[in-house]
Amino acid sequence: MKMAVETATGTGTLPQIKGVKEVPYDELFVSGHRTCQGCESALVMRHMVKAAGPRTIVLGSTGCMYVANTTYYSTPWVVPWMHTQLGASGSAALGTAAGLKVLMRKGKLKDEKINVIAFCGDGGGADMGIGAISAALTHKEYDLLVLLYDNESYANTDIQLSSQTPWGAVTTFSPTGSERRIMHTRWKKNVPGMLAAGHPESRYIAAGCAAYAVDLMNKIRKALEVGGPTFVHTLDPCPKGWDYHPQYSQELGHLAVEAGIWPLYEVLDGVVNLTGPTRQIAEGRKKRKPVEEYLRRQGRFAHFTKEDVEHFQAEVDKMWEEWLIPGVIPFTIPQKDVTLLNIDKKKPLHATA
Amino acid sequence: MAVAVKTKETSEVQTEQLMTGCEAIAEAIRLADVDVMAAFPIRPYDTVMQAAAKLIANGKLDCEYIVADGEHSQFEIVKHACAVGSRVFVGSSGVGWFYAFEAIAVTAGLRLPVVAICGNRALDDPGAFGTEHNDSLAVRDLGWLLPWAETAQECLDLALMAWRVGEDARVSLPVAIGLDGGFLTHSQQLVSVPTRAATDAFLPKFDLGDRLLHPDNPITIAPQVDQDWLMEIRRQNDAAMRRAIDVITEAHADFKKLFGRGGDSPFLDEYMTDDADVVFFGQGTLALPMKVAIRRLRAEGHKVGLVRLKWFRPFPTDEVVKSLSRFKAVGVVDRDYSFGSPHYGGVLYNEVRSALYSREQRPTIVGFVAGLGGREIDQSMAREIYEKTAAAATGGLSAGDQCHWIGVRE
């Protein structure tokens, strides 16, 4: 008697990369994409398929990485690629994975491991497409990865604010003006944390950044390896919308992590593992940089007053000092329940996967 | 399926069973060996998904059955499953159909032969479950093939035709079969169900050829384009829609040879029209009460008949013109409405008038809006439609008064 649902598993063909020298040279996303100078999201695309390899199908939902990359009837993709709608990355991954699975089962396609990756921007993923991504992450019978590249605005359509735009940042929908200095007063949605907490059957969910290339590629590989529905969220500095010189894309990625604004972590089979500098900060081996170092480098925060910077710092501090797990679980528990819920605050915030 | 009782063996190629239109579609899904389908509940179409689920539960159908988080996801899921070579099925009704609208538009744009049903339902608000064709008709300009069924038998037959025609490389367009909510989706009729072997003889395997999204066939599907490209792409899709006329004709001939059904014309179903002065024109189940009326009117000596449209897209202009120019007057009965349209008529009414406009000899066209929200079309209504049309035939109706609401309370 077959199980009602078989759990899909990886094939062990994507070993972890130990250092830059092991990063494969083959480019599966090649030059000639019409992205901005210094586009970090383009770098995410490049690393994503580099890590996944040639036996991969990529579905791309509307956004910069659709419009800029496949500019006007041309393509930079070596692997098979298909556009999907703004809110459809989850559905695209689901339909593609389901199609491959049944055709292989019926012998209509050669039975082999083909990676299915659907990407979306923060607009397509954190806003419009969050429902479909959530649905996809409950289908443990399919192997698929949803990658959310987050440049913190609808940068393609002219930089309008999304639910991932940082508090107070200037966008074309939240300009600064003579009457209102700050129009965007919502704090950034915690997408990977929310998805990890809400989808116990998704075996792998991670937050990364292309400024930590090997860490990111290994997260992509782990997601594809463990199989089932998985999710990776990257923070991508955007010279166009954030307003800084393109040469500083890597540096801003580093600053976002070192200031503790964008924690790097992964959740594998329900176990949280902080990675890179985030882990060092949590272990007290590295001091968090002040957020001001990060904010002052970007034109989108040029209107910030001292108070604005302090407010921003206070929110980030709260995340590190009060959250159950910084950057992941945005609540804590009363002291009286620590033993009741068997939570040992002295235990490190991560466990080795 | 539970309610379908096998009666007598009618032939080696098919058996007769009692089932609803939606259950008949589910049988077609089994016969076509559909690979992927996506479900989401909305009345009345979703009884097809209930029936298909039962087939899977009973091991009669091997397919990925995904219960989606909404209609938009439903249609995106099958669109992408189709792109990797799966034969797919999906469907919806009323406002659910509209919730999927974006996905519906791109599916045609990408030439992916998704087969869907639209269990025709009035558009909320206010909520109403009954049939009205405006949901299907809303996609009439997007490049979907749109056939309409009259009986449960035709539901099954059109579904098999849909995969055959839609997946044909000369066409490669999605198909949405119109099923009148309630009358077809929920009432059981006797249906001849083909055997799997006979179906295979009619329906070839789905093959996307060099359009298959697969690592062995590296392609990019739907790159961004601008004004330098889009007109050429639209023109390609236009050519495919034009080619569909011949492909439907071929498929209809083969189907008739195999199963002995489908009538003389693939596009029109004519009833008592040989000597008719006046005919009714419409699509879907309204043909049934109109045929009853025709027999009664003929008993009184009136020369009246019916022309039922089977395919709204592609619109069979030549056949419609050839058929309707034979009559003095045509009463077009719309189970839909187009607010503010020419002469405040229905969609079908205006399409028929435009098809006939360039003809020297053309009949008087009278428009009727009837049966909205699933309201039954009874014999008194049918008679009123006849009388107005006949009056128009003899100049008894003024040109400025060409569309009539039938059976509406003042």
Add this chain to the structure above:
Amino acid sequence: MTQATATRPTSLKATDITIEVVYRGIFQKTLAQRITRGVVLAARQRGLPGTAFSRYGDSPERNGVPAKQFAVVAVNDIELEASMARYEPAIVDVTVAVDDTLVKGVESWAWYGRQPIWKPVRANGVVLVTSDKSPDEILAQTDKTDRPYTLGVIPGEASFAGLWVYKDDHTDWRVLGALSKVLPDWLPLDEVKAQVRTQTKDENAVASVQYGHDATTFRPVKAGEGTDAHEKLAFTKPGWTTMRTGVIVDARKPGERNPQFKRYATRTQRPVVNFDTCIKCTMCWLDCPDECFEVTGSGHFEVVYEACVGCGICAQVCPVKDCIVMVDELKFDSNKTVFPEWEKDRNTYNAWFEKTSGRSAAPPKGEKAAVAVGGDE
């Protein structure tokens, strides 16, 4: 028409005038807007109607990718209609390039090709370039022309700024001044100054208009003048009968780059590499968002200049001081990779490196050896 003649100012021979501003996407979007709006508003001073618009095909704009905006002024509303509901005028009277590296050619998107800066300029029209270089230096990098035109250089470096903060260095006012010089009938200096005065209430801005008018240097360019060094890049688009079914294009082959969009026209600076001090750490290659580094047999990474957009990330992430230096694009007239030169003769290469980059080719002294961090420190 009769109405047009009736209302036409006697000084005007033509019925309308079209000005094109070629600029670097995003960085100079606001600047281009200020110039094209300035033209229309100045002409309005004497009652002439006009329109300003950006080329829709450029949007969404990308940092550095060449883009265009236009200003059209006509003798009356009827004559203006020919320039309404357009993406791009076929012929312009004046082209303004607000970054001098744009004279190496304009490639704005795939299939567009690399177009000479003077391509839409009518015979005997004008090409204005903001630059701190001489007209001859500019012309040396401009494609050989098939028609005569006048080249004018407006003194001043290219003004780059982000989207949210406009860097007001008066480039817009200087350009308007230069335009009043070449189009005195349409944009008389006093009217342009009057307009700028009303708009800014700033005499420095008005002075900049005067400066642009007086300090711009001109050089007549005859047919046949200019360079042949730049690649010809032009395409013919297929029609609906030959395009693939289902909105499909072939994927790129492994090792291939997008032939329909090469990207080097986006570059204002290019990375020049000191292969002697390179420690082969791979960082430039790893962090390049445009896949333009290729590994050599010796394990060095050479820049494929056809693909490089000049973002500067490689120079920024390189752990070795002055190993990768960003250099003004106008110093080069070829996209050939230079690594073979280094392999052939290091001394000659290094001399060239020092000359072009202005930095020493010698290994940095007194610094502890740099290490590869792999972006994962």
